[in-house]
Amino acid sequence: MTETFTPEALKAALPTGLLSFPVTDFTPDGDFDQPGYRRRLEWLAPYGTATLFAAGGTGEFFSLTPREFPAVIRTAVDGSGGQVPIVAGAGGGTRLAIEYAQVAEEQGAAGILLMPPYLTEASQAGLRAHIAAVCKATRLGVIVYNRANCRLAPETLAAVADACPNLIGFKDGVGEIEAMMGVRTKLGDRLTYLGGLPTAEVYAAAYKAMGVPTYSSAVFNFIPRTALEFYAAVMAGDAATTTRLLRDFFFPYLAIRNRQPGYAVSIVKAGAELVGHGAGPVRPPLSDLTGEEREQLGALIAKLGPQ
Numbered sequence: 001m002t003e004t005f006t007p008e009a010l011k012a013a014l015p016t017g018l019l020s021f022p023v024t025d026f027t028p029d030g031d032f033d034q035p036g037y038r039r040r041l042e043w044l045a046p047y048g049t050a051t052l053f054a055a056g057g058t059g060e061f062f063s064l065t066p067r068e069f070p071a072v073i074r075t076a077v078d079g080s081g082g083q084v085p086i087v088a089g090a091g092g093g094t095r096l097a098i099e100y101a102q103v104a105e106e107q108g109a110a111g112i113l114l115m116p117p118y119l120t121e122a123s124q125a126g127l128r129a130h131i132a133a134v135c136k137a138t139r140l141g142v143i144v145y146n147r148a149n150c151r152l153a154p155e156t157l158a159a160v161a162d163a164c165p166n167l168i169g170f171k172d173g174v175g176e177i178e179a180m181m182g183v184r185t186k187l188g189d190r191l192t193y194l195g196g197l198p199t200a201e202v203y204a205a206a207y208k209a210m211g212v213p214t215y216s217s218a219v220f221n222f223i224p225r226t227a228l229e230f231y232a233a234v235m236a237g238d239a240a241t242t243t244r245l246l247r248d249f250f251f252p253y254l255a256i257r258n259r260q261p262g263y264a265v266s267i268v269k270a271g272a273e274l275v276g277h278g279a280g281p282v283r284p285p286l287s288d289l290t291g292e293e294r295e296q297l298g299a300l301i302a303k304l305g306p307q
Contacts, residue, residue, distance in 0.1 A: 005085040005110030007141030010051075011168040013085055014143075014192050015213040017050030018231040020220045021058040023269050024072060026280035032068045033280060034075055041079035043277055047224040050214065052076060053087045053113055058218045058265055061089035061115065063283040069100060070107050077108035087143065091115035094130045098137040111141040113171065116150035124156045135164035142166055145196060146183075147173030154186035161190050171196040175203060177210070184211050198264040199257065201227075201250055204234045205242060218264065219253075221279075222271030225307045252300055256293050262286040267297065274298045275307060 005013070022044065025036035041052070054076035055061045055069060064072060076086045088104035090097045090112050101112045114134055122130070127150055135142045144160075144167065146152050151174060161167050170187070171194040172180055184193060195207040195215030204215050220227040226245065233241035257263045265282055270289045272279050274297060281288055289297065 005141075007111070007139075007166045007168050010085050010087070010111045010141040011192050014051055014169060014194065017048065017214065018220065018228060019051050019053065019194065019214055019216040020044065020049040021053045021056040021216050021218060022076070023221050023265070023272060023279045024055065024059040024064065026283065028280060030281065030283055032064070032071060034071055036279065037072065037075050038079055040272075040277060040279065041076060044220070044224060045079070045084075047220070047228060049084065049220070051085050051087055051111075052080060053089065053216065054109070055089040056087075056113055056216075057089070057115065058216075058221070058268055059089065060265060060283060060286075061091060063286075066099070066103075070103050073104050073107040073109055085110035087111040087113050089113050089115055090134065092118045094133050097130070097134050101134055101138045101140065101142075105138050105140050109140060111143060111168070112138060113143050113145055115145045116148045119149075121149050124153050127152060128156045128160055131160045131167070132163055135160065135167050138166070140166065141168040143169030143171050143194065145171045145173060147171075147196065151179070152183070154182045157183055157191075158186055161187060168192060169194060171216075172207075172212070173197050177206075180207075180210055180212070199250065199254060201230050201234075202246065202254070204230070205239075208234055218268045219271065221268050222275045222277070223249075223301060223304055223307050226304050249300055249304060253297070256289070256296055259293070260287065263289070267293075270294050270297055271301060274301055 025033035027033045055072045073088045086109050088109040090100035169192045173196040175197050193212040195212050200215035217227045230245050257267045269279050
């Protein structure tokens, strides 16, 4: 475990800046490209982020094998040099999620992003037991991802927080204001809160008003300068800049992203390739953008200027 980032230190670090979810590099044949992933982290490092989430949703955690996962996390940890906390994705059924969390701890990660359980719906009691079991299996700080089949009631989250001191964060990928405010009101400063909807920039100002201080930016993977410009504008209340970027880039970008399920990842990989930092194809069952869609995305990126 990286001693610099105790659960308390990670909780304090998360709200201090923009969060990044690097895509995972694959070869043309679809194998993990470790040298490419290392180069990606080296390229993005000088731009500065508060935390890196390795093997997260944008990093295609769901398509990585258990044998590949340790190498992804270790590469990210080594690339950070201990300067930026690495939060590793973990998910699947409870016992599998525990294994991923423990492997991430062994590889030097500073925290865990606990993603929704695989496939099945569950009761609040079941979700409570699931999250608590993972928290108790690791010394790392755990951030729970409220999304899909893991939608947590405030009472459920509070019960886990009482039982598990290392539950430090709540990342929302649902976007229901009443539910988000219920959690924020119930838990207060016990947790740190992260925006986690796809293309989180669209929701960033509204979430900031609800007491959610930061968010994860997928577009940081290919337009890091613009991603940081937008984040700074949100933090400063610069509505002119956020409105301009939403109008000129983000909403046209969403029009492409929303054409196919899974394009929230595919479009990011396409963007990375278009700016000269290709990460290879997505793995099935995701599908890559069409040639026409890539051209449209390229035109949007070009309008933003050098990154």
